[in-house]
Amino acid sequence: MHVVAGRPLRFRVTPKVRSAQRSLGLVAPHLVVLAAMAIGIVIGAARALAEPSSAPAFVANTFWTLHNASCFLPIVRAAASAPRAGGVLA
Numbered sequence: 001m002h003v004v005a006g007r008p009l010r011f012r013v014t015p016k017v018r019s020a021q022r023s024l025g026l027v028a029p030h031l032v033v034l035a036a037m038a039i040g041i042v043i044g045a046a047r048a049l050a051e052p053s054s055a056p057a058f059v060a061n062t063f064w065t066l067h068n069a070s071c072f073l074p075i076v077r078a079a080a081s082a083p084r085a086g087g088v089l090a
Helices: 024-050 052-080
Strands: none
Touching (some): 024 052
């Protein structure tokens, strides 16, 4: 609409310097999901031991749970790591 109306666009450039603080609050939902996955594996293992016919489903679900967890972990590690000195983001 700004272009059509002939008004200048308002765009603020964000700083490209890393924050001096850790950003664990941003990954809190990821941590909750990782905890739920761990609890699910424990519950699934107990059920698979109680009812061996469900073991193949447990193995498949555990594989995908670990796959999803491996996708979350780099995000959590990046948020938890201490910022480097003079850390300009590339």
